[in-house]
Amino acid sequence: MDGWYLFMLVGPALYAGSAVRKTVGGALKTRHQRKLALIEARREERLALEAADRSPAPVCGCEHHLAKHDKQGKCHETVQAAVAWDAEKNPVRYEPRRCACQQYVGPQPLAQIYAEDLTDLD
Structure with missing residues (x-):
C-alpha cells in the first residue's frame, strides 16, 4: 500500500512540474525574443541618427x-x-x-x- 500512495503523490506533482516548466520556459523565450527586437530597434535608431548627422x-x-x-x-x-x-x-x-x-x-x-x-x- 505504501508504494501506491507514493505513486499517487508523485504522479500529479511531476505533471504539475512539467506544466510549470512549459509555462516558464515559454515566458522566458518570449521575453528573449522581445529583448532581441528591442536591441534591434535601438540599433536601427542609432544608425538612423548617425546617417542624419552626416552631410550629403x-x-x-x-x-x-x-x-x-x-x-x-x-x-x-x-x-x-x-x-x-x-x-x-x-x-x-x-x-x-x-x-x-x-x-x-x-x-x-x-x-x-x-x-x-x-x-x-x-
Whole structure:
C-alpha cells in the first residue's frame, strides 16, 4: 500500500512540474525574443541618427565621389566595362576602362566659414 500512495503523490506533482516548466520556459523565450527586437530597434535608431548627422556626399551621376573628377568635369576612376556578350546578350567578359562620365551632377558641398564669437564690448 505504501508504494501506491507514493505513486499517487508523485504522479500529479511531476505533471504539475512539467506544466510549470512549459509555462516558464515559454515566458522566458518570449521575453528573449522581445529583448532581441528591442536591441534591434535601438540599433536601427542609432544608425538612423548617425546617417542624419552626416552631410550629403558629393557624388556624380556615375556614383563616384567629387574627388575623382578634375576641374573640367572628367572622371578619373576605372570601371569594369563589358566587351563581349553571349547569344542571350548577357555580358561574358569585362575590361577595366576609364569612367566615361563628363560632368559632376551631385549636391554642392557647403562652404566652411569661420566666424569669431561675439563678445560684449561695454
